[in-house]
Amino acid sequence: MDYLYFPGCTLKGSSAWQMENTALEAVACLGLNLQELKQWQCCGAVYPLSEEEIITLVSPARALYAAAESGKPLVSLCSACHHVLKRTQVRLLNDKETREKISCYLEEDYPGEARVLHYLELLRDEVGWQALKEKVKNPLQGRRIAAYYGCMLLRPSREMCFDNPERPRIMEDFINILGAEVVNYPFRIRCCGAYLAVTENRVAEDASRKIVKMALDSGAEEMTTACPLCRYNLEKTPEAKQGKVKISYFSEPLSEALNLEVQEVKP
Amino acid sequence: MGKPVNTSDRLLAEIKERSGQEVNACIQCGKCTAGCPMVEAMDLLPRQVMLLLQMGNEKEVAVSRTPWVCASCFTCGARCPRDLDLSSIMEAVRLKVLRPRDAKVLSPGDLSVEMLKELPQQALVSGFRKFSR
Numbered sequence: 001m002d003y004l005y006f007p008g009c010t011l012k013g014s015s016a017w018q019m020e021n022t023a024l025e026a027v028a029c030l031g032l033n034l035q036e037l038k039q040w041q042c043c044g045a046v047y048p049l050s051e052e053e054i055i056t057l058v059s060p061a062r063a064l065y066a067a068a069e070s071g072k073p074l075v076s077l078c079s080a081c082h083h084v085l086k087r088t089q090v091r092l093l094n095d096k097e098t099r100e101k102i103s104c105y106l107e108e109d110y111p112g113e114a115r116v117l118h119y120l121e122l123l124r125d126e127v128g129w130q131a132l133k134e135k136v137k138n139p140l141q142g143r144r145i146a147a148y149y150g151c152m153l154l155r156p157s158r159e160m161c162f163d164n165p166e167r168p169r170i171m172e173d174f175i176n177i178l179g180a181e182v183v184n185y186p187f188r189i190r191c192c193g194a195y196l197a198v199t200e201n202r203v204a205e206d207a208s209r210k211i212v213k214m215a216l217d218s219g220a221e222e223m224t225t226a227c228p229l230c231r232y233n234l235e236k237t238p239e240a241k242q243g244k245v246k247i248s249y250f251s252e253p254l255s256e257a258l259n260l261e262v263q264e265v266k267p
Numbered sequence: 268m269g270k271p272v273n274t275s276d277r278l279l280a281e282i283k284e285r286s287g288q289e290v291n292a293c294i295q296c297g298k299c300t301a302g303c304p305m306v307e308a309m310d311l312l313p314r315q316v317m318l319l320l321q322m323g324n325e326k327e328v329a330v331s332r333t334p335w336v337c338a339s340c341f342t343c344g345a346r347c348p349r350d351l352d353l354s355s356i357m358e359a360v361r362l363k364v365l366r367p368r369d370a371k372v373l374s375p376g377d378l379s380v381e382m383l384k385e386l387p388q389q390a391l392v393s394g395f396r397k398f399s400r
Contacts, residue, residue, distance in 0.1 A: 008389075015387035045392035049339065049358035050285045056396070080389050155341035156352070165345055191304045191340030198386065198394030199373055203308040203336050210304075228387045 001126065003117070004072045005034040006063055008081035009042045016078065016228040016249065018262075023077050023119055023251035025260045030127050030135060034075060037063055043084040046195075054101050060088040061102045067114035075117045077251065079227040082118040083152035083160065089116050090159045118153060118162065120170055120226065120250065129177050137259040139179025145253060146183035146220035147171030148211065150230040151191050165189070171224070171250065178257040185218035187211040192233040201236075208233040212245060222246040224253060275323025282320065285362060286355035293317040299343035299353050309333040313343055313353055316360070325363075334360045335372070339397070361397070373398035 011020040027034050041059050048056045063085060067074035076082045092099050093113055103110050117125075123132055149168055157165035168189065172182045190211055193204025212234055215223050223245055225231050234240055234247045255262050279290050299313040300306055311319070311333045319328050328334070334357045343353040365372065373394055375383075383391075 009392065010387045010389040013388045015389075042388075042392060044396060045389050046339065046396050049352075049355040050362055051287050051355075052285060078389065080393070151338075151340040151342070155345050157345065191338050191342065193305070194338040194340065195390050195393040195397060196305075196336060196338050197390050198378070198382075199398055200308070200336055203305060204338075206307070207304050207338075227389075229389045229393070232385075232387050232390065 002033045002035065002072050003075045003122070004037045004067050004070060006037050006040055006043070006074055006076040006081055006085065008040075008076060008078045009045075010078055010080075010228040015232065019077055019226075019228070019249035019251050021262050022249065022255035022260070025262045026251060026254050026258055027122075029258050029260060030123075030132070032122070032127070035072075037066060037074070043081045045080050045084070047084045047087045054098060055105070057088050057091065057098065058102055058105045060084050061092060062106060064089050064092065064114040064116070065106060065108055065111055067116075068111040073115035073117050075119055075122055077119045077226065079118070079150060079152040079225075080229065082116070086116045087159050089114060118226070120153075120174060121162070123174065124170055129173060133177050136177065136179060136257045138257055140253055140257050141179050143180040143253070144183050144219055144221045145175045145178075145180045146185055146215040146218065146223045147175060147188055147250075148192075148215070148223045148225040148230060148234065149189045150225060150227045151189075151194070152227060154189060174250065175224070175253070178253055180253065180257075183215065183218050183220040185214050185220065187214040192230045194229055194233070197229070197233055197236070204233050205236055209237045209239070212237045212239045216245055220245060222248055222253070224248045224250045226250050274325065275321070278320060278323050278325050281363070282356060282359045285359035286352065288351055288353075288356050288359075290317060290320045290351075290356065292349045292351055293321065294349060296348060298346045298348060299351075302342045302346045304340060304342065305336045305338055308336045313337075313357075317351075317353070317356070320356070320360075328360055329364055333357075334364075335398075365399070 010016045043060045154165045193207035196204040311331045337357040339354045
């Protein structure tokens with residue numbers, strides 16, 4: 001099946017290229033076709049929480065209009081992109097006034113709903129865990145991996161509809177399929193401090209450190225995430241710097257388990 | 268109970284316009300505060316921000332550190348029994364401070380070259396989106 005792919009700014013930069021490289025190699029191996037959306041632009045990184053703020057919805061709406069017109073689902077890897085695209089789609093569906101204003105800005109009629117999928121949903125709902133399991137050539141036996149969800153994929157759950165917001169399991173199921181040992185720990189859905197890394201880095205470091213320590217105490221060797229900012233914050237902790245725990249993008253253990261040789265092409 | 272004072276009415280109407288949230292629906296149960304991962308860095312608890320807004324005490328909220336260490340993680344909203352979205356209320360408070368004065372809490376000059384080099388784009392875009400207008 002064909003999908004449109006929305007990379008977002010961070011995956012094309014120096015921080016998260018390895019998430020894109022590994023994930024795209026993996027879908028090719030799974031028989032899916034992800035075509036990069038033409039002329040995409042930054043989603044804005046945060047969903048505007050003020051109802052009067054319309055203009056910042058135009059950029060994600062532009063991607064959604066293009067996806068709806070193509071009839072293909074829109075897939076992203078970065079959890080912030082997915083969050084913004086998904087919530088913008090929900091808003092377009094339910095808020096006629098906003099929809100009309102955005103259509104005026106874009107000088108285009110609203111083309112209807114675009115299906116917005118995160119890559120993990122693509123694996124779970126389109127590929128299916130069983131089909132993925134059959135492709136695993138190099139099970140990650142003995143690896144103790146903790147899932148780190150962060151905030152953006154799960155909340156607000158009424159709009160994201162990603163998984164149970166308090167007891168999610170998609171990442172644990174995924175780690176299981178790859179043959180690794182799932183590490184359960186309480187802070188897997190707790191915020192890492194996000195963009196406070198820019199203005200209040202001590203607060204972000206404290207928040208991230210609590211999460212990393214909890215994962216370590218629960219026996220994790222590796223923590224895996226779908227969010228470049230989460231990864232950055234977790235990697236800034238002394239525990240990660242000292243090499244006590246490895247922080248990865250979820251697509252990295254995936255490509256290892258599929259035994260793919262991923263070219264390290266940095267942007 | 269007498270009629271609420273005008274400042275409170277005006278403030279709550281302004282917050283509602285921006286956030287769509289009814290601050291007066293808060294019953295002060297403290298679930299938001301119990302779940303907040305940033306609460307240790309806050310001078311006012313999320314619950315106290317709600318109470319001060321209900322009382323029309325705009326001044327105390329405007330100078331508080333709390334809205335600026337809120338990371339919009341949406342945990343408070345997920346657990347509020349009155350279904351209030353506190354993240355949007357905090358955003359409304361930030362906008363109230365940022366917009367009228369065209370204040371820039373964060374400008375590129377505030378960041379070291381090292382930070383600019385190593386922060387992911389996502390952090391820069393969201394930081395500037397949240398803390399400058």
